[in-house]
Amino acid sequence: EDQVTQSPEALRLQEGESSSLNCSYTVSGLRGLFWYRQDPGKGPEFLFTLYSAGEEKEKERLKATLTKKESFLHITAPKPEDSATYLCAVQGGNTDKLIFGTGTRLQVFP
């Protein structure tokens, strides 16, 4: 069964303290891995799509990487406005549906 596991569940960082979020997945025929950011009570905001092992993408303080079993979201020198829940999702097989992990709740303190 396709599955996505994210860790840690929650992460508290001091402003400027870099860290990484993990997304482990098992899926039949990975077609794409997606990272989203979700603020409380709002819809997920798209961040990155990764398609194959070895691929990396960057946007401001965020960098996403992909291996055959997991993806990492690296946050460099985070700011309080980076506080949110970060969601990882995979798309596999012959369906377009996304399978989501339960997310990592990130809090960045000044």
Place this chain on the structure above:
Amino acid sequence: EAGVTQSPTHLIKTRGQQATLRCSPISGHTSVYWYQQALGLGLQFLLWYDEGEERNRGNFPPRFSGRQFPNYSSELNVNALELEDSALYLCASSLARGVETQYFGPGTRLLVL
């Protein structure tokens, strides 16, 4: 460019009633997806519509149904509401079928009393 829109933003119903949620995709997008996000749980896939046809549905009972209109907007209907149906219902759209990014709307918060 306008994003995905959903209405209403909030909906309060009592057990046994029916709820109708609406979604307008990004202009030019033909695929629409519905997800349920219950408190403390991750997003669960509900339904996928493309070009007016239901392409896939998640592990939800038949009282969850929907449709896609010729203008690609979509409607999610939930019959015989139960307390556990209380959740944030999210709609997403993508440009076409395949590995296309899904862009989400703000959601409809459904509360069943």
